[in-house]
Amino acid sequence: MLKQLHGASWEKIRDLHLDDECAICGDPDDLCLHHIIPILTGGTNDSYNLLTLCRQCHTRTEWYTREFTERHLVE
């Protein structure tokens, strides 16, 4: 569940930063905004931490991020 931030809503941030195509495969459909550093591990909604991905690449990237986080940061 995404948290509401002070001032700008997540929808506003997403509209501001969302590109026309997936940064990995170039797919222009079904796009979402990915946090490179997850909010839970100290990431922010700044543009350097955000990446436009299609749903498929997002799912894959989230999986890698979770595996990395659990292996390296949680112990």
Ligand SMILES: [Zn+2]
């Ligand atoms: Zn993609």
